[in-house]
Amino acid sequence: MKFFKRLSYVYSVLIFLFLYAPIVVLIVYSFNSEKSRAKWGGLTLDWYRALFSNSEIMRALSTTVTIALLSSVIAVVIGTMAAVGIYNMRRRSKMAVMSLAYLPMLNADIVTGVSLLLIFSALGLRLGYFTLLLAHVTFNIPYVILSVMPKLKQLDPNLYEAAQDLGAPPATAFFRVVMPEISPGIVTGFLLAFTMSIDDFVISFFTTGSGVSTLSIMIYSMARRGIKPEINALSAIMFIVVLSLLLIINLRSANDAKRTDSRPVSVGARASGR
Amino acid sequence: MKKVLSILLVFATLLTLALSGCTDASNKDKTLYVYNWGDYIAEGVTDKFTEETGIKVVYDTYEQNEDMYTKITAGGSSSYDVIFPSDYVIEKLIRENLLAEIDYKNVPNMSLIDAKYKNLAFDPDNKYSVPYMWGTVGIVYDTTRVSEEPTSWGVLWDEQYKGEILMWDSVRDSIGLTLKYLGYSMNDHSDAALAAAKAKLLEQKPLVLSYAGDQMKDMMIAGEAIIAVMYSGDAAFVMERNENLSYVIPDEGSNIWFDNMCILKSSKNKDLAEQFINFMCRTDIAATNRDYICYSTPQIEVYNALDEETKSDITQYPDDSIYARCEVYEDLGEYTQVYDDLWTQILAS
Numbered sequence: 001m002k003f004f005k006r007l008s009y010v011y012s013v014l015i016f017l018f019l020y021a022p023i024v025v026l027i028v029y030s031f032n033s034e035k036s037r038a039k040w041g042g043l044t045l046d047w048y049r050a051l052f053s054n055s056e057i058m059r060a061l062s063t064t065v066t067i068a069l070l071s072s073v074i075a076v077v078i079g080t081m082a083a084v085g086i087y088n089m090r091r092r093s094k095m096a097v098m099s100l101a102y103l104p105m106l107n108a109d110i111v112t113g114v115s116l117l118l119i120f121s122a123l124g125l126r127l128g129y130f131t132l133l134l135a136h137v138t139f140n141i142p143y144v145i146l147s148v149m150p151k152l153k154q155l156d157p158n159l160y161e162a163a164q165d166l167g168a169p170p171a172t173a174f175f176r177v178v179m180p181e182i183s184p185g186i187v188t189g190f191l192l193a194f195t196m197s198i199d200d201f202v203i204s205f206f207t208t209g210s211g212v213s214t215l216s217i218m219i220y221s222m223a224r225r226g227i228k229p230e231i232n233a234l235s236a237i238m239f240i241v242v243l244s245l246l247l248i249i250n251l252r253s254a255n256d257a258k259r260t261d262s263r264p265v266s267v268g269a270r271a272s273g274r
Numbered sequence: 275m276k277k278v279l280s281i282l283l284v285f286a287t288l289l290t291l292a293l294s295g296c297t298d299a300s301n302k303d304k305t306l307y308v309y310n311w312g313d314y315i316a317e318g319v320t321d322k323f324t325e326e327t328g329i330k331v332v333y334d335t336y337e338q339n340e341d342m343y344t345k346i347t348a349g350g351s352s353s354y355d356v357i358f359p360s361d362y363v364i365e366k367l368i369r370e371n372l373l374a375e376i377d378y379k380n381v382p383n384m385s386l387i388d389a390k391y392k393n394l395a396f397d398p399d400n401k402y403s404v405p406y407m408w409g410t411v412g413i414v415y416d417t418t419r420v421s422e423e424p425t426s427w428g429v430l431w432d433e434q435y436k437g438e439i440l441m442w443d444s445v446r447d448s449i450g451l452t453l454k455y456l457g458y459s460m461n462d463h464s465d466a467a468l469a470a471a472k473a474k475l476l477e478q479k480p481l482v483l484s485y486a487g488d489q490m491k492d493m494m495i496a497g498e499a500i501i502a503v504m505y506s507g508d509a510a511f512v513m514e515r516n517e518n519l520s521y522v523i524p525d526e527g528s529n530i531w532f533d534n535m536c537i538l539k540s541s542k543n544k545d546l547a548e549q550f551i552n553f554m555c556r557t558d559i560a561a562t563n564r565d566y567i568c569y570s571t572p573q574i575e576v577y578n579a580l581d582e583e584t585k586s587d588i589t590q591y592p593d594d595s596i597y598a599r600c601e602v603y604e605d606l607g608e609y610t611q612v613y614d615d616l617w618t619q620i621l622a623s
Binding site: 034036037038039118120121122126127205206208209211213217218220221222223224225227228 | 307311312313314332333334335336337338341344345348349350352353354487488491492493495496497498507511515516567
């Protein structure tokens with residue numbers, strides 16, 4: 001028995017190694033004074049310095065982050081409203097709308113990207129930040145719907161009505177009773193949308209213009225001539241930031257779970273605002 | 275309720291900020307939209323242009339011709355004025371009537387471009403394009419592990435280098451060199467030629483270490499492979515970092531490629547675009563670009579100003595006998611699909 005425990009432990013370590021080895025190599029080479037991966041030229045912080053003085057990369061970084069944040073927030077708002085609406089639909093219309101809603105997710109990125117480009121040019125919109133934002137919102141919404149729907153299904157179907165019975169107006173009933181219950185789904189949807197947004201290349205490439213570039217577009221454009229080492233430095237920083245955020249969040253929620261008891265029992269107490 | 279309101283407020287502010295950002299870019303007075311390869315212009319050049327002419331340059335980048343072509347034809351053409359396509363794409367764009375004829379009265383610096391690089395098959399009389407950078411495709415090999423200088427593409431099929439050969443993951447380049455090796459033209463799309471090329475490439479597959487892209491450079495510098503097919507610009511890069519490497523263009527001939535500057539027909543800033551192209555051909559600017567990019571320049575004065583070592587380097591400036599054996603890619607038209615399918619089959623087998 002102990003042997004199998006050891007074995008499964010070793011197995012998990014190997015999996016983690018497989019997942020993170022490339023990132024570790026990337027971080028190590030961000031300190032390499034030689035441009036090529038093949039040679040080791042000694043430790044240096046040059047690339048980090050060059051990174052912060054490279055306005056093109058910094059601009060792309062800020063565009064990437066702001067687009068990710070904005071599009072996720074907007075997608076969460078629209079997606080949650082959509083999910084609630086779909087949840088309350090009759091069977092047939094529900095199925096029809098669901099399939100439509102999942103279309104951007106199922107389509108190959110290039111199909112979504114080029115079709116969005118066609119629509120934007122048909123509407124006479126100049127490609128730029130706004131079109132990029134619209135595109136990101138479009139492909140993020142299905143992910144939000146996908147995350148919120150299960151939480152809605154888990155909801156006690158009478159919760160909303162019960163809150164209204166106890167005197168809450170519809171808006172309060174929704175925001176104070178239903179939303180907290182589905183909030184894990186909303187948060188997951190937000191995080192998923194954020195990740196998909198940062199990661200996206202194809203759709204962003206075809207829907208942006210006017211000098212607005214995201215990190216992924218900039219990095220791909222470097223492929224022909226060689227990826228600059230500043231990108232290694234940037235990736236290292238991004239990885240550390242995300243890792244720390246995750247650790248902080250998980251530690252906090254672990255502490256919270258220890259402190260709070262099980263969820264509130266009385267619907268009445270919630271609805272009356274305590 | 276308060277929480278929701280505050281979140282909505284935050285996002286409304288962000289939205290306003292973001293949208294205000296995009297009105298800046300649509301500032302109509304004297305802005306030029308340039309679409310170029312990534313990392314294909316020296317730093318500060320566009321700023322210098324703005325300084326001298328007052329024209330703002332909005333600069334976007336792409337990674338390959340096909341991406342740029344798709345974007346332009348799917349509706350993105352209204353977003354760009356100047357583009358930098360490669361030879362065969364120029365041919366396609368001309369045929370599809372997407373390029374504007376250049377008024378050379380506004381581009382007097384065209385006279386500084388060597389006549390050798392003008393009037394080529396893809397754009398006779400250079401009505402639509404001005405040369406920017408050029409290069410060749412050849413073989414980079416490790417002189418310490420290859421007994422004598424390869425003279426033929428056949429070295430890529432040599433059994434003794436099994437597992438140490440790198441081929442480009444590129445449809446045109448890999449099929450093209452095979453066709454050249456077999457004695458056909460690089461633009462041949464007849465069934466016989468393609469069948470022969472396919473057979474040859476399948477024959478080669480067990481000897482190939484990898485069908486690589488950009489990683490090839492690192493691999494050759496590290497000595498992880500002995501022979502690789504490379505662009506001349508990349509060859510110069512790796513040879514600088516590994517003294518054992520050398521570049522050669524096989525006797526059968528090879529591909530010579532051009533990246534030229536073109537103006538889109540839909541451009542509303544044709545005069546600004548011509549000013550930009552003229553600026554790029556100016557000797558000091560062309561020299562700055564050449565020094566940064568390190569590919570071969572078509573500009574006469576820049577070439578003459580190079581040191582003897584660079585000028586005589588056949589990697590960057592092959593002599594005329596080699597030049598004569600090289601072909602420019604022509605657009606395959608409907609046969610592009612045939613080539614693509616063939617390549618997919620080879621990679622998948």
